[in-house]
Amino acid sequence: MCGIANRMGNVNDLGIMRWVARLPISFIFIGVWALTACSSSTPSQHIDRSSARSDYGATASTGNGFVASTPIKSPASLYREANVKKSYIPNGRHARKYKRRLDPKYITIHSTQNFSSGADAWRHAKALNAGKLRAYKRKGGNRIGYLTWHFTVDQSVVVQHLPTNEQGEHADFDGPGNNTSLAIEMCEHRGNSRSATIERTAKLTAWLMYQHKIPLRKVVPHYHWKRKGLSKPHKNCPHYLLDNGRPGAKWQWFLAKVNKHYKSITSGAPTIVSPPTQVAAVPPAVTYAPRKVVSRPIATSKPLVRYHTVSRGDTLYSLSRLYNVSVSMIQQANGLGGTVISTGKRLRIP
Numbered sequence: 001m002c003g004i005a006n007r008m009g010n011v012n013d014l015g016i017m018r019w020v021a022r023l024p025i026s027f028i029f030i031g032v033w034a035l036t037a038c039s040s041s042t043p044s045q046h047i048d049r050s051s052a053r054s055d056y057g058a059t060a061s062t063g064n065g066f067v068a069s070t071p072i073k074s075p076a077s078l079y080r081e082a083n084v085k086k087s088y089i090p091n092g093r094h095a096r097k098y099k100r101r102l103d104p105k106y107i108t109i110h111s112t113q114n115f116s117s118g119a120d121a122w123r124h125a126k127a128l129n130a131g132k133l134r135a136y137k138r139k140g141g142n143r144i145g146y147l148t149w150h151f152t153v154d155q156s157v158v159v160q161h162l163p164t165n166e167q168g169e170h171a172d173f174d175g176p177g178n179n180t181s182l183a184i185e186m187c188e189h190r191g192n193s194r195s196a197t198i199e200r201t202a203k204l205t206a207w208l209m210y211q212h213k214i215p216l217r218k219v220v221p222h223y224h225w226k227r228k229g230l231s232k233p234h235k236n237c238p239h240y241l242l243d244n245g246r247p248g249a250k251w252q253w254f255l256a257k258v259n260k261h262y263k264s265i266t267s268g269a270p271t272i273v274s275p276p277t278q279v280a281a282v283p284p285a286v287t288y289a290p291r292k293v294v295s296r297p298i299a300t301s302k303p304l305v306r307y308h309t310v311s312r313g314d315t316l317y318s319l320s321r322l323y324n325v326s327v328s329m330i331q332q333a334n335g336l337g338g339t340v341i342s343t344g345k346r347l348r349i350p
């Protein structure tokens with residue numbers, strides 16, 4: 001969840017994962033993730049099989065200028081293609097000690113920003129089920145002391161962690177993102193195919209739209225949800241489906257994929273009415289206001305100085321994710337030559 005803005009406010013979603021923190025530092029990949037463009041920036045072409053709504057299964061011409069057609073596959077077969085496996089966090093334990101009812105109105109897409117080796121969907125399930133993904137519970141921030149979300153997707157499987165009628169803790173604290181949306185995290189560990197993960201996510205998203213009657217315009221990136229109280233309220237998540245940190249062509253490309261799958265099981269466009277000549281329809285979605293250019297005022301007061309007392313399990317890497325600063329910045333601020341930090345030490349966070 002990426003989005004997890006709790007005390008970690010500006011922290012990367014899974015950045016605070018203690019299980020990651022416990023990994024030997026050599027296992028932790030701190031490389032700069034190449035912000036490569038998606039494998040293809042061309043919206044996948046699809047035949048616009050119906051330019052108007054039709055009843056599920058309708059096959060006859062309506063005589064109104066369009067031909068309603070039979071869906072090319074059933075919702076059940078799309079669900080099977082997505083390959084969803086359930087591994088719920090144990091009922092009543094860890095994050096599920098807290099039950100908050102969800103009536104899903106939105107679907108929120110995240111990416112884990114967890115680049116460590118083997119951080120696939122099952123690995124995230126294991127961490128969630130063991131209560132290892134802790135967050136800082138505070139008023140106005142994380143409400144339950146844990147990070148949770150509904151689905152994690154990697155190149156080969158979707159693992160479901162929560163029933164779809166329970167809220168997760170992934171987007172915006174007590175905001176509408178957590179209160180109204182289903183959350184999907186896309187894995188980005190080394191060796192995982194990004195394009196296969198995106199494709200599987202698009203299938204899952206389309207199936208969830210169908211199941212919960214959620215329109216395409218309510219499929220949103222984590223970016224959509226404003227995290228109150230943070231200097232950067234709109235998170236750059238999922239970063240590889242955003243352009244310069246905000247929804248643009250790549251996000252539209254992703255929505256077109258989702259729409260293609262949705263139409264394959266419904267034969268009716270969820271939100272668009274396209275002229276028959278239009279081949280690759282880019283569906284309308286939430287529109288985002290142009291980025292405001294804000295000139296930075298000259299700082300007149302001292303910058304905020306933060307400190308962190310090292311507790312068991314902390315690593316420079318986990319702290320860097322927690323405070324959204326680099327490992328080397330923490331090293332420099334504290335005169336550290338290496339990566340070893342001892343429990344109880346008070347570190348200055350730049």
Ligand SMILES: [Zn+2]
Nearest residue numbers: 002003110237
């Ligand atoms: Zn996120």
